[in-house]
Amino acid sequence: MLKGLIFSSFSFPMTINRHIPLWHQKASNRADGVILWDYHAICIQRKRDGDTHLVWDLDSSLPFPCPLATYVSETVRPSFQLFSEFQRFFRVVHAPIFLRHFASDRRHMKDSEGNWTAQPPTYETIVAEDGSVHNLNEYIEIHAADVGKNLPADLTSAVYSQKHGVVIGEAQLEEFFSQIS
Numbered sequence: 001m002l003k004g005l006i007f008s009s010f011s012f013p014m015t016i017n018r019h020i021p022l023w024h025q026k027a028s029n030r031a032d033g034v035i036l037w038d039y040h041a042i043c044i045q046r047k048r049d050g051d052t053h054l055v056w057d058l059d060s061s062l063p064f065p066c067p068l069a070t071y072v073s074e075t076v077r078p079s080f081q082l083f084s085e086f087q088r089f090f091r092v093v094h095a096p097i098f099l100r101h102f103a104s105d106r107r108h109m110k111d112s113e114g115n116w117t118a119q120p121p122t123y124e125t126i127v128a129e130d131g132s133v134h135n136l137n138e139y140i141e142i143h144a145a146d147v148g149k150n151l152p153a154d155l156t157s158a159v160y161s162q163k164h165g166v167v168i169g170e171a172q173l174e175e176f177f178s179q180i181s
Contacts, residue, residue: 019036019037019038020036020037020040020088021034021035021036021077021080022034022035022037022040022075022076023074023075023077024060024061024062024074024075025037025059025060025061025075026059026060026061027059033061038140039139039140040057040059042055042056042057042071043055043056043057043095044056044068044092044177045065046177046180052067053067053068053177054066054067054068055067055068055071055075057071057075060075062074062075068173068174068177069174072173072174076088076170076173078170078171088169088170089142089146089147089167089168089169089170090167090168090169090170090173091139091140091142091164091165091166091167092159092165092166092167092168092176093139093159093162093163093164093165094159094160094161094165097160097161097162097163097165098165100128100129101128101129101130101132101135101163102126102128102135102136102139103125103126103127103128103132103133103134103135103136104125104126104133104134104135104136105125105126105133105134106120106121106125107134108136108137138164139164142167146167147167147168147169155168155176156176156179156180159180
């Protein structure tokens with residue numbers, strides 16, 4: 001089922017309020033589809049030809065799947081001048097590694113009294129291969145020191161071996177995937 005799916009990506013800001021704007025999102029009530037997410041998970045697939053990358057975003061109103069260049073220009077909108085407190089980063093994790101290690105029991109969807117803040121998904125909670133039931137914060141917590149300043153070969157190879165992948169900046173996204181073999 002997941003043959004060909006190469007990367008899971010988390011987009012997440014380094015801000016105090018931890019929200020970033022993304023456009024063309026189904027959950028938005030606005031005509032432009034903009035919404036503020038505290039994190040957002042997508043999958044980027046490298047097609048067998050090696051030159052084409054597709055984004056699989058279950059929350060997007062763009063074509064499904066969507067070419068990476070279109071997704072970046074329409075959803076991330078790097079040309080849109082954000083306030084300085086908003087910075088978008090991407091944690092790129094090789095899908096097989098992500099599927100083995102990621103866990104979420106949905107505790108982040110409950111308030112301090114244990115009530116749901118949103119309707120939880122109908123599918124079962126996600127348990128990691130090692131039995132962990134919740135490690136979402138390990139994936140969405142990003143520090144300035146985590147962000148790759150350039151794209152050396154060891155950064156692209158690290159995505160295939162590191163539990164938490166690598167962190168790249170918004171401007172590096174398309175370049176990073178063009179270097180993945």
